[in-house]
Amino acid sequence: MTEPTRQAVMGPDGLEALRQALVRRGRTVVGPTVRDDAIVLAELTSASELPFGWGVEVEAGRYRLRRRSDRMAFAHSAGPQSWKKYLHPERVRQWTADRGPDGTLTVREEVDRPPAYAFLGVRPCDLSAIAVQDRVLVGGPHRDEAYRRRRTGAFLVVVECVEPGATCFCVSMGTGPAVHGGHDLALTEVDDERGHRFWVRAGSEAGAEVLAELPVRPADPTTVARAEEAVTRAAGRMGRTMPPVDLRDLMRDTLEAERWNDVAARCLTCGNCTMVCPTCYCTTTEDVTDLTGEHAERWRRWDVCYDLDFTHMHGGTVRRSGLSRYRQWLTHKIGTWHDQFGSSGCVGCGRCIVWCPVAIDITEEAHALHAEASGRDAEGAGAS
Amino acid sequence: MSGVDRRPTMAVWKFASCDGCQLTLLDCEDELLPLADQVRISYFLEATSAAGPGPYDLSLVDGSITTPADAERIRHIRDVSRYLVTIGACATAGGIQALRNFADVAEFRAAVYASPEYVETLADSTAISLNVPVDFELRGCPVDRGQLLEVITAHLAGRRPDISDHSVCFPCKRRGTVCLPVAKGVPCLGPVTHDGCGALCPAYGRGCYGCFGPSGSTNLPAFVPLLRRDGMSGLDVVRVLRTFNTAAPEFAAASSALAEAERPPEAGQRDATGEPGPGQDGAAPRHRWEDE
Ligand code: SF4
Ligand code: SF4
Ligand code: SF4
Ligand code: SF4
Numbered sequence: 001m002t003e004p005t006r007q008a009v010m011g012p013d014g015l016e017a018l019r020q021a022l023v024r025r026g027r028t029v030v031g032p033t034v035r036d037d038a039i040v041l042a043e044l045t046s047a048s049e050l051p052f053g054w055g056v057e058v059e060a061g062r063y064r065l066r067r068r069s070d071r072m073a074f075a076h077s078a079g080p081q082s083w084k085k086y087l088h089p090e091r092v093r094q095w096t097a098d099r100g101p102d103g104t105l106t107v108r109e110e111v112d113r114p115p116a117y118a119f120l121g122v123r124p125c126d127l128s129a130i131a132v133q134d135r136v137l138v139g140g141p142h143r144d145e146a147y148r149r150r151r152t153g154a155f156l157v158v159v160e161c162v163e164p165g166a167t168c169f170c171v172s173m174g175t176g177p178a179v180h181g182g183h184d185l186a187l188t189e190v191d192d193e194r195g196h197r198f199w200v201r202a203g204s205e206a207g208a209e210v211l212a213e214l215p216v217r218p219a220d221p222t223t224v225a226r227a228e229e230a231v232t233r234a235a236g237r238m239g240r241t242m243p244p245v246d247l248r249d250l251m252r253d254t255l256e257a258e259r260w261n262d263v264a265a266r267c268l269t270c271g272n273c274t275m276v277c278p279t280c281y282c283t284t285t286e287d288v289t290d291l292t293g294e295h296a297e298r299w300r301r302w303d304v305c306y307d308l309d310f311t312h313m314h315g316g317t318v319r320r321s322g323l324s325r326y327r328q329w330l331t332h333k334i335g336t337w338h339d340q341f342g343s344s345g346c347v348g349c350g351r352c353i354v355w356c357p358v359a360i361d362i363t364e365e366a367h368a369l370h371a372e373a374s375g376r377d378a379e380g381a382g383a384s
Numbered sequence: 385m386s387g388v389d390r391r392p393t394m395a396v397w398k399f400a401s402c403d404g405c406q407l408t409l410l411d412c413e414d415e416l417l418p419l420a421d422q423v424r425i426s427y428f429l430e431a432t433s434a435a436g437p438g439p440y441d442l443s444l445v446d447g448s449i450t451t452p453a454d455a456e457r458i459r460h461i462r463d464v465s466r467y468l469v470t471i472g473a474c475a476t477a478g479g480i481q482a483l484r485n486f487a488d489v490a491e492f493r494a495a496v497y498a499s500p501e502y503v504e505t506l507a508d509s510t511a512i513s514l515n516v517p518v519d520f521e522l523r524g525c526p527v528d529r530g531q532l533l534e535v536i537t538a539h540l541a542g543r544r545p546d547i548s549d550h551s552v553c554f555p556c557k558r559r560g561t562v563c564l565p566v567a568k569g570v571p572c573l574g575p576v577t578h579d580g581c582g583a584l585c586p587a588y589g590r591g592c593y594g595c596f597g598p599s600g601s602t603n604l605p606a607f608v609p610l611l612r613r614d615g616m617s618g619l620d621v622v623r624v625l626r627t628f629n630t631a632a633p634e635f636a637a638a639s640s641a642l643a644e645a646e647r648p649p650e651a652g653q654r655d656a657t658g659e660p661g662p663g664q665d666g667a668a669p670r671h672r673w674e675d676e
Contacts, residue, residue: 275557
């Protein structure tokens with residue numbers, strides 16, 4: 001771990017002080033909270049809305065809230081939503097057009113004024129996911145303005161993971177459970193015989209300024225050691241792994257594998273995996289007119305590669321089969337994303353595994369493809 | 385302004401249905417007057433008794449075909465319509481009355497009517513598209529008001545209606561609902577059901593009932609075990625697939641296959657619903673993952 005610029009320890013009351021410090025700066029503070037039997041993201045009007053004492057039990061196709069025996073607020077793995085809900089909203093108006101009485105057309109670009117966000121409780125995998133979306137949406141010559149307006153200056157409070165879920169594999173993807181920069185503040189939560197507390201580090205100037213206003217005490221070696229141990233332990237308790245090979249090569253070399261038929265027979269093409277994925281960014285446009293035809297609007301909304309319309313061109317849909325659509329998802333996430341954006345499109349958060357209603361597991365599919373390819377290689381070697 | 389009325393003409397036609405879909409049009413209170421500025425509503429018995437002469441630029445058809453006379457009438461309507469849109473589950477999939485397709489209609493008729501010989505009816509309730517070519521099918525029981533207006537508006541503007549045929553899970557995730565089967569083990573037809581309602585039921589904690597029929601990309605054989613996992617019996621699954629869209633091919637194939645599998649050996653002609661055996665064969669499900 002790199003030497004933090006400034007560090008301290010605070011008690012749980014520090015979270016409300018932190019929220020207030022961010023609100024004083026005109027920010028909308030969003031964080032995890034319990035709603036509808038899940039830990040979702042919502043605007044926090046008090047730090048007491050954080051899920052103190054709540055954990056989750058996850059498996060492929062299954063998510064259950066459970067009470068913890070301690071007071072931990074961030075000892076839960078990824079929920080059904082991610083920060084893209086705020087940074088890359090599901091539906092945005094892009095422009096409106098009006099035809100005047102004399103027939104002239106006026107087109108107005110939509111420039112909305114989103115809130116200045118502060119995200120409280122970003123997991124390291126999700127911080128990586130934000131970095132991935134940064135590269136996709138504002139990293140190239142064509143910037144997505146709606147994303148840029150929300151992302152610029154968003155204040156990120158990252159909380160390191162000490163309680164990975166059964167579907168987590170951030171270690172395989174190199175994105176967690178420790179934080180490696182890109183945050184304004186980093187917290188690590190400890191609840192032991194010495195009390196419930198957070199080791200806090202500033203990762204930016206803005207973070208250091210906020211930290212200076214919090215009710216903190218100097219970082220003591222025991223708290224720091226306990227916090228570091230907990231994160232190290234978490235790294236050893238990942239519920240899932242990816243095969244230890246170059247996944248991009250694996251995807252490139254298994255395009256005709258039998259396994260795709262197997263997964264296609266199970267996949268509902270319902271699109272849930274893509275919509276919960278914190279890095280999937282695809283959208284479609286929606287042009288609407290009013291009854292008179294004098295007023296038109298263009299909206300863009302989330303769309304995903306499981307939709308038949310996604311590849312609809314003159315003459316019809318290109319990726320008709322479920323096989324070709326599942327394969328597009330998996331090969332894009334962990335294969336061609338590297339060619340397109342210079343990184344993996346998967347950060348190992350496990351959401352697609354949990355929220356697939358029929359329990360299709362991206363890591364299991366990758367392992368099966370790897371096994372099939374290895375078997376084929378072994379056969380090939382045996383025959384020669 | 386010349387005295388010539390250049391507005392396109394629109395007609396609304398009724399077949400076997402509860403009229404709910406037609407009423408959806410009357411329910412468009414704020415838009416009805418602007419609509420009347422744009423189209424001349426020439427035939428709409430629900431709203432007026434004055435029937436105008438054809439031909440019609442846009443015909444909206446509500447209801448399914450259940451009698452020989454209706455089978456004749458829809459062919460005439462097709463002949464006098466430039467653009468024909470079916471509205472609702474009855475017109476698009478045969479409606480709840482297509483339950484008769486799985487039963488013996490003569491037995492029903494004898495049980496319901498005092499003088500069954502006067503009642504002329506077909507053995508099956510069929511979708512309009514099984515009788516005449518259809519230009520667009522709008523789903524739902526009933527149709528969604530916004531989607532109905534979109535179909536009419538798109539027709540007036542000469543563009544394709546912006547109506548997706550993906551699953552209910554798409555809008556469900558977009559609106560941020562916590563998934564019921566995953567988080568609570570509540571059965572939900574969303575993954576195989578056509579979008580249109582915007583995932584209304586899941587937002588209120590109820591599983592999707594499938595009002596809009598099968599989505600454009602279903603995999604029923606993989607989906608049925610999920611309903612079973614979430615506590616539905618084989619009979620429950622047959623029933624939930626046999627509601628408003630009972631005769632939609634994907635749902636009918638799955639319910640028939642399941643009814644067949646559930647049928648006790650001694651039950652003879654009766655399927656698992658307790659009704660007389662399937663009036664239509666359990667055609668193999670159409671697997672969308674097989675490249676067409
Ligand atoms: S592909 Fe799955 S595990 Fe990877 S980032 Fe997306 S949702 Fe998370
Ligand atoms: S996996 Fe599909 S939805 Fe996600 S970014 Fe790639 S193409 Fe888009
Ligand atoms: S993998 Fe699962 S969540 Fe994704 S489309 Fe297939 S069934 Fe739906
Ligand atoms: S609640 Fe139902 S409609 Fe919504 S995502 Fe889950 S399965 Fe799909």
